[in-house]
Amino acid sequence: MSTATLPISSVNSVGWPSGTVLEHYDPEAERVSNRIDEALKQEAARRKEAKKREVRVLLLGQADSGKSTLHKQFQLYYASHTLERERPSWRPAVYLNIVRATRTIMEGLENEVALSIGNPPDPDFPITKGIQDEVTRMASTLRPLIDAESILSSELNGGLSGRASSYARSGWQTLISPRRNSSDTLADLTPGARRVVELLREMRESVETLRRYPLVASLLARRKMRIEESAPYFLNNVNRVCHPDYLPTTEDILNVRMKTLGVVEYSLSVQQAGRDYTWRMYDVGGARSQRHAWIPYFDDTTAILFLAPISAFDQQLEEDPKVNRLEDSLQLFTAICSSRLLEKATLILFLNKVDLLKQKLQNGRKVRKYIPSYGNRPNTYEEASEYFRAHFCQVQRKKDKTHRALFVHFTSMLDTKATHLVVADVANAIVRKHIEELGLA
Ligand SMILES: Nc1nc2c(ncn2[C@@H]2O[C@H](COP(=O)(O)OP(=O)(O)OP(=O)(O)O)[C@@H](O)[C@H]2O)c(=O)[nH]1
């Protein structure tokens, strides 16, 4: 006879309600059940402990503010071996930056020449027939190189085509990494990258002299042509980068411009006060069309690193030319400071690109012309940087209902030594606050 369950009528003396079925007591089942409970408890404790050791950091700011460059500096400081591993995969990205600069400049020149035909001559730089012919000649020489951009761009983007899509998506390096270790470094490149480097070698003189061409210099000086800020750096280095054994230097990697698409997650191991922490860094695309993708990452954020390029006081947003870039940065910072979802996060503000700000002011660019409220203050770096800092601090004082401390740093992200001091300082502040909040034993 089975003894698995007994009808209640047979044990009614213990007073169970009629109709209830009493399970047969099985000591082994109870042991298993206890073991499961214990394992679940341990898992919950392990998760809690892991959470204490996990720091979630969001890099926020408008496009071209330096977020990805700051991530590279963190990587260089805390995990330089990973950057070392990736170094060869930056090579095609460097080529792409050169080709893009070449194309942008040639488009600007051709556009200027087209405008000059049938219109009164520009008094600042009359375009003669000689200049027209020269631009046509340059365009035809450089055409094969410019045409090769879309193939290289598509390789870097895993098949997304089009020039505008020179984006860095999660894991882009694996798409373009050298496939094997051979002594022929050109054979290691993807077909598009190989084609570009071969063309660059052929045309390096024409590419190198492009920026110094008088009409280009004049258009850039009169702000009638816009190129990436790192374009001059790469155009000055064409000869070096198209050498067969070229391996990107750290400076090259820091200068590379690739727009971030969506949100890219990085993981770093950081040792702080004798303990190991896992830093999850989220590097977002900063263009307006990308910002909706940030919100799901706001939950449970330990710290926000907000980047505002203060050199951009004289520029407009690429995605909306009516909007001043500094104004956009301030608006964005206002939204971040007032976000309820982010109110527990440590707030760190990087007023970035101070090297370019100094350069612009030294060259006589007037802040007042773009920011009328600047008034008659001296047009010096000290005065302007303090004016911008005060505006960001004021926004935070007004909008941040939690009255958090705001950590502010003036940075030039390409200056590795100075940036690493800031990186160490910022990491300390974030972990200290994290320990306070979660109470680490
Ligand atoms: N001169 C100078 N250039 C900088 C500085 N910080 C970043 N850059 C350059 O500015 C360009 C843009 O930097 P990124 O880090 O790609 O900008 P981002 O904020 O990640 O931009 P998105 O991904 O489009 O949102 C790169 O070419 C960098 O080398 C700086 O402090 N000074």
Ligand SMILES: [Mg+2]
């Ligand atoms: Mg980026």
